[in-house]
Amino acid sequence: MxxxxxxxxxxVCIIxxxxxxLSAARALRRLGVPYDQYERHSDVGGIWDIDNPGTPMYESAHFISSRKTSGFFDFPMPDSFADYPGHRQILKYTRDxxxxxxxxxxxxxxxxxTGVEQAGDGWTVRLDDGTHHRYRAVVCATGTTWIPRIPRHPGAFTGEIRHSGSFRDPAEFRGKRVLIVGLGNSGADIACDAAANADAAFVSVRRGYHVIxxxxxxxxxxxxxxxxxxxxLRLERPIFKLLLRVLQGDLTRxxxxxxxxxxxESHPLLNSQLLHHLQHGDVAIRPDIAALDGSRVRFTDGGTEEIDLILYATGYDWTIPYVPDEYFEWQDGRPELxxxxxxxxxxxxxxxxxxETNSSAYTLFDHISNVLAQYLHDQEHAPARAAAFDRLIAEDRxxxxxxxxxxxxxxxRSYIDARTYHRHLAKIRKRIGWQNLTPxxxxxxxAQAPARKAGVA
Structure with a gap:
């Protein structure tokens, strides 16, 4: 052979x-750390390109964090964007x-x-063209929403079963009785699409949610x-809960x-439309599924509904498919990093x-990319500082x-509070002697970027 x-x-290799x-690339580029970046799709943007195969994006998808608090550090979203930009605006912004x-x-x-393997003190990266490349470091940045998670229920169903990752357009619901399973932020959005387009719309939930x-x-x-x-927190929580009660009333109604x-204590359900549709009877809440029975779905309270389409908005399994599992310490489906x-x-x-976080992920990416880039830079230019951080990686919990x-x-279990995260990063930067992000x-x-038309509409 x-x-x-x-x-x-x-x-460095960025995947x-x-x-x-892109956040990692900007941080490395600023410090002059050489890198190559590989993207399996035809352009940048990841999940925000609705045309990418496997993306969980759908036509009504919007950011759940607002324009002014989201986005990359020191690169604000345009004032012309909506308070909560839609996926096309986010894609344009990311490409810009x-x-x-x-x-x-x-x-x-x-x-x-197609593969990453340890090779001495570096890493071998295999590409789908058959070539092998050796790098001193690899940054895996391929995201968490590509492998749909579909639960199994007893019985057999004669209608259509799909995961929300396959959903694109509200017109798909027309003429159907639709059951959405799960009420995360995507599930709530899609339930509203079903409420406005389906013959009948239901949402199956296992627990209650605080709707913000x-x-x-x-x-x-x-x-x-x-x-x-x-x-x-001991003051913020009761004040905010009282405010929600005054504005929304008792949601169990x-x-x-x-x-x-x-x-x-859970990822916030940020939605203003769902209550409108519940108040107007356009969508109804049902408990967990007990069994599937032909064209009917039986629920744990004994009730049943005739259903044409079950759409599971039940999240995604996290994977890094090109890296052998033993290279990361996986706990409950999450890499311990x-x-x-x-x-x-x-x-x-x-x-x-x-x-998972209670704030804008883009901004968090930039803060950790800043630390990562300085660490990689110091491995070659200030090894004592890099060694001090190595000790923190091994010991800090x-x-x-x-x-x-x-x-x-x-x-x-992988959820972080953004304020706490920023405070701890600040302590580490001060201890090691690294720069904070500054405007x-x-x-x-x-200024050095090539002059070209930015992004696509």
Missing amino acids: VRTPEVVHRG GAGPAG FAAAYGLREAIRCNCTV PKHLFGIPTDEFGAHGPQLP YGLPEPDHKLF YLTAFNRSHHNLFGLGYL PRLSGGISFVDSARH GMFDQLR
């Missing part, structure tokens, strides 16, 4: 050119970001990484929270179960974007929940 020659690079991968900082030059699109409107007093809710007084957890990015047992193998007892589920830090990089 002829062995494939290996191309040796002294730099994925969605928001997390890549163009603004000259990130496209290092990206090889339509190129799939997208605006409070005319201001996006997360912006209201970010710029209001920063209260301790509409069939939603009483939440079995305190406010903020220091500060959500740094592998404790395999040097210079990183994961970026493998987190921070609690990043902010004192919140999150719901006991696999999803929430203007990337201006020179932006």
